[in-house]
Amino acid sequence: xxxxxxxxxxxxxxxxxxxxxxxxxxxxxxxxxxxxxxxxxxxxxxxxxxxxxxxxxxxxxxxxxxxxxxxxxxxxxxxxxxxxxxxxxxxxxxxxxxxxxxxxxxxxxxxxxxxxxxxxxxxxxxxxxxxxxxxxxxxxxxxxxxxxxxxxxxxxxxxxxxxxxxxxxxxxxxxxxxxxxxxxxxxxxxxxxxxxxxxxxxxxxxxxxxxxxxxxxxxxxxxxxxxxxxxxxxxxxxxxxxxxxxxxxxxxxxxxxxxxxxxxxxxxxxxxxxxxxxxxxxxxxxxxxxxxxxxxxxxxxxxxxxxxxxxxxxxxxxxxxxxx
Amino acid sequence: xxxxxxxxxxxxxxxxxxxxxxxxxxxxxxxxxxxxxxxxxxxxxxxxxxxxxxxxxxxxxxxxxxxxxxxxxxxxxxxxxxxxxxxxxxxxxxxxxxxxxxxxxxxxxxxxxxxxxxxxxxxxxxxxxxxxxxxxxxxxxxxxxxxxxxxxxxxxxxxxxxxxxxxxxxxxxxxxxxxxxxxxxxxxxxxxxxxxxxxxxxxxxxxxxxxxxxxxxxxxxxxxxxxxxxxxxxxxxxxxxxxxxxxxxxxxxxxxxxxxxxxxxxxxxxxxx
Ligand SMILES: Cc1cc2nc3c(=O)[nH]c(=O)nc-3n(C[C@H](O)[C@H](O)[C@H](O)COP(=O)(O)OP(=O)(O)OC[C@H]3O[C@@H](n4cnc5c(N)ncnc54)[C@H](O)[C@@H]3O)c2cc1C
Ligand SMILES: Cc1cc2nc3c(=O)[nH]c(=O)nc-3n(C[C@H](O)[C@H](O)[C@H](O)COP(=O)(O)OP(=O)(O)OC[C@H]3O[C@@H](n4cnc5c(N)ncnc54)[C@H](O)[C@@H]3O)c2cc1C
Ligand code: FES
Numbered sequence: 001x002x003x004x005x006x007x008x009x010x011x012x013x014x015x016x017x018x019x020x021x022x023x024x025x026x027x028x029x030x031x032x033x034x035x036x037x038x039x040x041x042x043x044x045x046x047x048x049x050x051x052x053x054x055x056x057x058x059x060x061x062x063x064x065x066x067x068x069x070x071x072x073x074x075x076x077x078x079x080x081x082x083x084x085x086x087x088x089x090x091x092x093x094x095x096x097x098x099x100x101x102x103x104x105x106x107x108x109x110x111x112x113x114x115x116x117x118x119x120x121x122x123x124x125x126x127x128x129x130x131x132x133x134x135x136x137x138x139x140x141x142x143x144x145x146x147x148x149x150x151x152x153x154x155x156x157x158x159x160x161x162x163x164x165x166x167x168x169x170x171x172x173x174x175x176x177x178x179x180x181x182x183x184x185x186x187x188x189x190x191x192x193x194x195x196x197x198x199x200x201x202x203x204x205x206x207x208x209x210x211x212x213x214x215x216x217x218x219x220x221x222x223x224x225x226x227x228x229x230x231x232x233x234x235x236x237x238x239x240x241x242x243x244x245x246x247x248x249x250x251x252x253x254x255x256x257x258x259x260x261x262x263x264x265x266x267x268x269x270x271x272x273x274x275x276x277x278x279x280x281x282x283x284x285x286x287x288x289x290x291x292x293x294x295x296x297x298x299x300x301x302x303x304x305x306x307x308x309x310x311x312x313x314x315x316x317x318x319x320x321x322x323x324x
Numbered sequence: 325x326x327x328x329x330x331x332x333x334x335x336x337x338x339x340x341x342x343x344x345x346x347x348x349x350x351x352x353x354x355x356x357x358x359x360x361x362x363x364x365x366x367x368x369x370x371x372x373x374x375x376x377x378x379x380x381x382x383x384x385x386x387x388x389x390x391x392x393x394x395x396x397x398x399x400x401x402x403x404x405x406x407x408x409x410x411x412x413x414x415x416x417x418x419x420x421x422x423x424x425x426x427x428x429x430x431x432x433x434x435x436x437x438x439x440x441x442x443x444x445x446x447x448x449x450x451x452x453x454x455x456x457x458x459x460x461x462x463x464x465x466x467x468x469x470x471x472x473x474x475x476x477x478x479x480x481x482x483x484x485x486x487x488x489x490x491x492x493x494x495x496x497x498x499x500x501x502x503x504x505x506x507x508x509x510x511x512x513x514x515x516x517x518x519x520x521x522x523x524x525x526x527x528x529x530x531x532x533x534x535x536x537x538x539x540x541x542x543x544x545x546x547x548x549x550x551x552x553x554x555x556x557x558x559x560x561x562x563x564x565x566x567x568x569x570x571x572x573x574x575x576x577x578x579x580x581x582x583x584x585x586x587x588x589x590x591x592x593x594x595x596x597x
Pocket of ligand 2: 357369370371372373386387388389390391392393394395432435436512513534535536537538564580581584587588590
């Protein structure tokens with residue numbers, strides 16, 4: 001029997017490995033030109049070398065998994081076409097690839113970009129590596145990174161490696177609330193990233209060419225715990241600070257990729273835009289569609305994504321065995 | 325790999341390719357685009373799907389050489405391959421019977437305009453095409469436009485062909501002459517800005533197709549963002565077509581200059597090498 005996975009991030013790779021072991025013919029469709037999802041385009045080379053990811057993918061290739069890049073399921077091929085191609089089950093691991101912005105004045109100036117754009121240009125497209133890749137990336141002397149997660153740490157450390165003189169990480173709560181793994185925070189501090197906590201950007205100012213030159217930050221303090229259980233950041237009335245910034249990287253989170261939720265009819269979609277699946281079965285409201293990873297959880301982790309992929313494989317195997 | 329099966333030069337700088345991409349040929353509609361990567365080190369650049377042949381499994385791309393990547397693509401020949409072609413991307417054009425439709429454009433906009441002209445004509449509209457360029461040699465796709473519309477007006481800055489004048493002169497002539505129900509404009513940002521101002525004055529609903537800088541083309545990076553009606557939109561997934569009256573063209577023009585220095589350097593390398 002033939003099954004396919006949508007996206008080639010860690011959830012799909014784990015799914016494909018198990019399904020191949022169960023004896024299925026597995027095809028992985030990926031929208032980008034390269035396989036690996038966030039492992040390739042997001043997480044930087046100094047933390048996870050592409051050669052390591054590539055070795056894992058080659059192991060899967062040896063197991064017979066077929067990788068097809070440049071196919072956007074829901075655009076290049078439809079749900080119905082997947083069926084007419086003979087696939088009996090579909091695993092959706094399309095991730096949470098949509099960058100969020102803060103919607104503040106000046107955010108569309110030249111030099112303000114999402115962490116996804118910054119990291120993709122460098123990691124996936126090879127920009128700024130001096131190896132003859134065509135894609136350019138803006139460089140900054142004074143780089144400001146907004147956010148406190150792993151993505152913010154990766155962006156800040158990347159900017160440092162790209163030659164920035166100062167890299168300032170602006171986070172609205174305190175060091176204790178940083179969502180990034182402690183180890184990543186530690187590395188960033190060691191590398192000289194300036195942690196500007198309890199500050200939040202409220203506006204960016206342009207130079208005469210339309211490029212960002214300064215960030216205006218609101219000074220914050222910690223209030224009562226909020227829904228997340230962490231103490232909530234509250235603005236200190238009237239207190240702002242202006243710092244130089246010729247490159248601003250916005251790393252405040254991502255939303256679920258909307259392509260599959262809008263292209264597959266009959267799925268149950270949560271208010272946050274995630275695909276709703278059975279907790280153990282990973283099965284969606286469309287019985288032959290299973291899902292896992294960030295498209296189900298919102299921005300989560302590699303380990304959780306892989307666990308989802310494996311559970312989905314076990315559950316799809318059971319579902320398909322019963323059917324046949 | 326996506327093989328080039330035919331190539332025709334429309335002008336010195338504009339090439340028309342038929343490329344093997346059977347899945348995209350099947351699913352594309354007028355207004356859709358693809359992201360193309362020339363080779364392993366290439367950029368991902370957006371190009372409109374000008375036409376498609378489902379039987380042959382090919383799509384047609386019309387590429388105008390403006391910088392390094394487009395110049396290198398135009399140097400390819402039949403039998404060569406593009407490393408990646410992905411799509412169809414963006415929303416298709418809202419093709420309906422509006423009545424009388426002006427389709428106008430210039431520069432990089434003329435190729436993307438052709439499939440819309442065709443589809444609007446097939447939907448039973450009276451289609452009036454206004455093409456504009458600096459000079460006669462830069463007018464492209466005139467025959468194809470004539471074959472798929474009711475009338476073609478040509479405008480050149482230097483008067484070497486058609487009428488002398490910019491695009492808005494031609495568009496205004498048509499609006500003053502007869503009732504126009506819809507206008508579609510694709511071209512350099514500055515051209516779209518002035519057409520938008522003109523048609524707003526006459527209350528003609530106008531669509532522009534924005535050709536911003538892109539990276540992935542799938543909504544993942546935000547490089548393509550523009551402000552439309554005061555809100556940030558991603559051209560690759562929310563567009564590429566928007567209501568002209570709502571677009572912040574000045575911001576868009578500024579953002580298009582983000583990589584000017586790098587683009588010039590890349591072009592210089594090609595000219596020397
Ligand atoms: C910079 C960065 C650093 C991170 N650091 C860590 C860390 O240190 N530890 C950790 O545990 N987690 C980390 N994460 C989070 C982790 O990478 C994600 O949780 C994980 O990759 C999610 O995996 P996934 O399988 O859901 O999909 P993703 O890895 O998001 O991959 C989804 C893939 O699907 C493709 N796709 C989307 N739609 C379609 C479609 N319609 N058709 C075909 N293909 C499609 C996308 O192009 C993409 O390649 C980090 C994330 C980022 C961005
Ligand atoms: C949705 C969409 C559809 C498109 N369809 C087509 C098409 O069918 N045919 C086609 O030839 N082009 C099309 N374009 C434009 C095309 O993608 C760019 O011309 C190309 O990316 C330029 O790459 P380059 O490396 O050759 O030039 P660059 O080095 O990037 O640019 C060189 C010079 O051209 C200018 N420039 C760059 N991009 C544009 C642009 N989009 N419009 C005007 N000036 C620009 C730059 O400011 C610079 O001065 C489309 C763009 C979009 C977003
Ligand atoms: S090109 Fe990346 S989001 Fe539009």
